[in-house]
Amino acid sequence: MRRVLFLGAIxxxxxxxxxxxxxxDQVRNGYSDFISFYTAGQILQRDEAEKLYDLNLQYEIQRxxxxxxxxxxxxxxFVRPPFExxxxxxxxxxxxxxxxxxxxxxxxxxxxxxxxxxxxxxPGLNGVPAILTVLAMFSYxxxxxxxxxxxDSVVLLLVFFLTP
Numbered sequence: 001m002r003r004v005l006f007l008g009a010i011x012x013x014x015x016x017x018x019x020x021x022x023x024x025d026q027v028r029n030g031y032s033d034f035i036s037f038y039t040a041g042q043i044l045q046r047d048e049a050e051k052l053y054d055l056n057l058q059y060e061i062q063r064x065x066x067x068x069x070x071x072x073x074x075x076x077x078f079v080r081p082p083f084e085x086x087x088x089x090x091x092x093x094x095x096x097x098x099x100x101x102x103x104x105x106x107x108x109x110x111x112x113x114x115x116x117x118x119x120x121x122x123p124g125l126n127g128v129p130a131i132l133t134v135l136a137m138f139s140y141x142x143x144x145x146x147x148x149x150x151x152d153s154v155v156l157l158l159v160f161f162l163t164p
Contacts, residue, residue: 006132012139020148027100027148030066033076034100034150038065040078041088041099052082065096084152100150107147110154111137117161 026032039061043052051057058075078085091099115137119125125133137143146153 002129002132006135009132009135009139013135016139016144019144023148028097029068030062030096031069031071032100032148032150034103035062035066035069035096036076036078037080037088037103037150037152038091038096038099039075040080040085041090041092044085044089045092049082049085052078052085080152087152087155103150104147107154110158111143114154114157114161121161
């Protein structure tokens with residue numbers, strides 16, 4: 001049974017790799033949700049925190065860093081609480097795509113950490129090999145979309161697991 005689960009998870013990851021390859025140019029050019037987080041970091045880097053929710057400024061920054069995105073008539077708005085914008089300030093020092101890749105690497109690290117933590121919180125996982133738990137998490141479609149879009153939901157997942 002474990003072998004079937006393992007092979008199934010590997011098959012899903014391969015399918016996601018093909019899908020990611022197909023959408024890679026769009027991600028690289030700024031079509032992902034991450035652009036709104038990167039924009040928030042850019043606003044803080046410009047020392048304009050009071051304009052964090054200024055849609056015109058957000059759109060200006062997004063056009064500057066993702067000029068190839070032509071499907072939006074305005075900004076993809078930053079809609080998170082202001083304290084979350086500080087997470088993205090260090091990433092604003094990088095170009096957009098490098099920041100996206102670093103954010104995804106951090107997200108992968110957080111996913112692995114939460115996968116390990118889940119083993120101690122969910123009794124049924126005690127007998128399951130750790131690698132299978134990690135593969136299962138990464139083969140879950142919403143996790144794939146989180147990585148493809150550069151979303152921040154994994155931070156909330158980590159907070160959930162760290163809460164007593």
